[in-house]
Amino acid sequence: MPAPLSRSSRSSSRPSYSAVPKRKKNVKNRRLSVSVTLFFYTLFxxxxxxxxxxxxxFLTESGTNLRYLMADTLITTQHRHWAKYIIGNDELEKRVHRYWSQFDTYSEVQxxxxxxVDGTSTSTIEKQSKPPIEIEDIQGTNFKGKLLIVHDPTMLRIAVPGKAGKGEKxxxxxxxxxxxxxxxxxxxxxxxxxxxxFQPTGLVMSGGQIFYNDGGMNTPTHIVGIDKEGRMVAGKYxxxxxxxxxxxEAVTFAPRFIANGVGLIKSKADGWGIAxxxxMAQKADGTVMFAVIDGRQPGHSIGATxxxxxxxxxERGAVTAANLDGGSSSVLVLGNQGNQDAAVSASTNKTTKAVIVNKPSSEYGERYLPTSWLVFxxxxxxxxxxIWEGLDPSKIDPSKW
Structure with missing residues (x-):
């Protein structure tokens, strides 16, 4: 029978538990040290x-081009003042002035x-067999949108809100x-x-009548319109x-950027930002095209210059083109008669509501506007x-709802 272990023998044979916490503490310290090192390395x-x-x-040509593109994009938004943090306030003012100077120069092209649009050409006769309007998808590197094609330009009218005091969707x-x-x-x-x-800028004409004019009768302003023959008129008049x-029919906006089939904007850098x-554009046979581009929606469409x-x-043969209001206002709507479901609705005596075809950028939905181009x-x-008849433009409160 083996001799019993002595107290000292038993105690010496037991493992030393006091060493375990020290090892754990050292591991924690090493992990903390690694984390701190990684944190500061990441910061560096x-x-x-x-x-x-x-x-x-700020110091390279490519970087500067991007900087000005970002500034131009901000200029077209409600946050225009933010552009000064990218290019400086003085440069911001110079850039806005330069754009308007360019717009004036574009308008001077005869x-x-x-x-x-005399109605006798073969192309005009061929168009009679086509539907009055067509809609195509258009897209580019950073944008998606719709193209509304109107074969007979005399079907276009400028429409205004039905009630005074407030715009209309x-x-x-x-x-x-x-x-x-x-x-x-x-x-x-x-x-x-x-x-x-409710309050337009510049001029509004509809049905050959001046509905609104905030300047003198002899004061030139940038306009986009259609004459009685159906020819598109754009420039400063x-x-x-x-x-x-x-x-x-006419509204005020700028610039005209295609004249006589030639593009007046020479590069993307002069394209007035992404938005x-x-x-609106017109082909030689009179066909009118409206491009409506979605924007400010990552994953769908950022916008276009x-x-x-x-x-x-x-690419589609435009000989004249001009810019219209954009941003949150950009919208394309298909009406009852243009809707593919209209025939079904008519047969069942149901009213088909107008349908928004594109994806407007405003998170609040359609904006209330003073004018629209409608096809009838x-x-x-x-x-x-x-609705502005008898009103003094200087006394309209555009902020009062």
Missing amino acids: VLFIFGLFFLLWF DQGLVH VSDMVQRLDALAGVNAGGFVDPEWKGNG SPSELLKMGVQ PRTA LYDIQNIFL KDPKKANIRN
């Missing part, structure tokens, strides 16, 4: 990356009369006036981008000149009345 890498990015962003204008389709048109006074959409030219867009829109129109089967019967 980010600092170096940020330093090189700033040097590239129209050579390349549009023929394009979808409501299309529905109320029983139009085939509609897009947003001219600009408007929009204090802090919260305006009621006075109201008196427009009446003499027989212009029927949702609405623009005017240079992008110019290329889309030129019989434009002469459209009940469009002058």
Whole structure:
């Protein structure tokens, strides 16, 4: 029988538990040290990356091009003042001034009369067998949108809200006036981008009548319009000149960027930033095209430059093109008569509501606007009345809802 272990023997044979916590503590310390090292290493890498990015962003040609593109994009939004943090306030003012100077220069190009809408050409006769409107998908590297094609330009009218004191959604204008389709048109006074959409900027003409004019009869302003023959008119004209030219429908916006089949914007850098867009063009046979581009929606469409829109129109044979109001206002609406489901609805005596075809950028939905381009089967019967008649433009409160 083995001899019992002595107290000292038993105690010496037991493992030393006091050493275990020390090892755990050392492991924790090493892990903490590694984490701290990784944290500061990451900060250092980010600092170096940020330093090189700033040097590239401000001191290289490619970085400067991106900087100005970002600034131009901000200029077209309600956050225009943010652009000064990218290019400086003085440069911001210079850039805005330069753009308007360019727009004035574009408007000086003499129209050579390349549009023929006399109704006798073979192309015009062929168009009679086509539907009055067509819609195509268009897209580019960073954008998606729709192209509204109107084969007979005399079917177009400028529509305005039905009630004074407040703008109206394009979808409501299309529905109320029983139009085939509609897009947003001219600009408007929009204090802090919260305006009621009732006060236009510049000029509004509909049915050959001046509905609104915030300047003199001999004061030139940038306009986009259609004359009584169906020819698109774009550039800088006075109201008196427009009446003499027989212009029927017109709103104020800029710039004209295609003249006589030639693109006036020479590069993407001069394309006035990336944004949702609405623009209008005409082909030599009179066909009118409206491009409505979605934007400010990552994963769907960021937006397009005017240079992008110019290329889309030129590829389709445009001889004249001009910009319309864009941003959150850009919308394309298909009406009852243009809706593919309209025939089914008519057979069941149900009313089909106007449908928004594109994806507007505003998270609040359609904006309330003072003007829209609408397409009618019989434009002469459209009940469009002058809601600004008798009003003093200087006394309109565009912020009062």
